[in-house]
Amino acid sequence: MNTNSELVDRDDPPLPAQTVRIPARGYAIDRRKVLIVAALLWAGFAVVAWMVLNGRTGAFDEWGLKLFRTGADFHAAGSEKLVEAVRDMTALGGVFLRNLFALAAVVALLFLRLRREAVLYALAVMAGWLVNSGLKLVVGRERPQIVPHLTSAGGESFPSGHSFSSAVVWIGMALAFATLSNRHSVRYTMVVAAMALAGMVAWSRVMLGVHFPSDVVAGWLAGSGWAFLSAALFYGAAKSAADSETARKLDPSSR
Structure with missing residues (x-):
């Protein structure tokens, strides 16, 4: 774990109410752990993909799609407000909102002087589009x-x-901001919450009838796997880029 940081230690005396201490560089994520999690998630994706290619998900897919429908015409079960709430949830995974939040996260990381995490997160999101x-x-x-x-x-x-x-986007964001804390409980809470949020976005696609359940399970597994894999895969490149003279000149927090 990287301890070269200006973060407040638990044994430090309390800071005055109007004092804010910004880290020079966050704590590093354990790359061995994220690689293990990534391997498990990608293995799960491979299993689901094999089942889809071999026609083994038919009953599960039909059950999932009909679970939130009723009547002979399979209209949505529940009120229109519920349907709108599901559409709002699915918008968090849409092109506009997810990219807007991703861009905002990169800017926030730069202002927090976490250039390494900002570069790493940007690489993960951009490369993720190609993978998908x-x-x-x-x-x-x-x-x-x-x-x-x-x-x-x-x-x-x-x-x-x-x-x-x-x-x-959401798990990668959680991994990036989790480096602000050296407490494992805080890190795990952030990442698990992000995984749950991504899972809710995924299942909203089934509720809206535009994806099979196996589609969203596979997408969530692969996307989560990529978020963790890229945290280790791009770490070296992100660190080098963050330490470059060009990055220092472009860093808004240094102005």
Whole structure:
């Protein structure tokens, strides 16, 4: 663990109410641990992908799509307010909002003088788009037509892009900001909360009828796996970039 930081230690005396101490560099995430988690998540994705390619998810997919529907026409069970809430949730994984939050997170990390984390997070999000696009081309699954769609959707169905991208954005963000604390309980809480949020975004796609449950499970597993894998994969490059003279000149916190 990197202890070269100006963060307040638990044994330090309390700071005055108007004093804020910004870290020069956050604590490093344990790359061995994130690689283990990434391997487990990608193994889960491989299992789901194999099941989809071999037609083993039919009963699960139909059950999931019909779970929130009722009547002969399979209209949404529940009020219109519930449907709107589900649409709001799915928007957190949409192109506009997820990229807006990702950009805001990068700027915030830079102002917190966490250039390494800002670069690492930006690389994870940008490369994640390429990974997701490649996975969709490999399988080429069409979207479900079992129940009416409650929102517009296009492109390939497997894996769910909303599920993959929201996992990368929110879990990657949690990993980046978790470096502000040296307490494992704080780090784990942030990451687990982000995984839960990404999971809610993923399942909202099933509730809206635009993805099979196996699509979103695979997307969440792959996106989560990429968020953890990139934290280790790009660490060296991010550290070098953050320490460069160009990064120092562009750093808004140094002005």
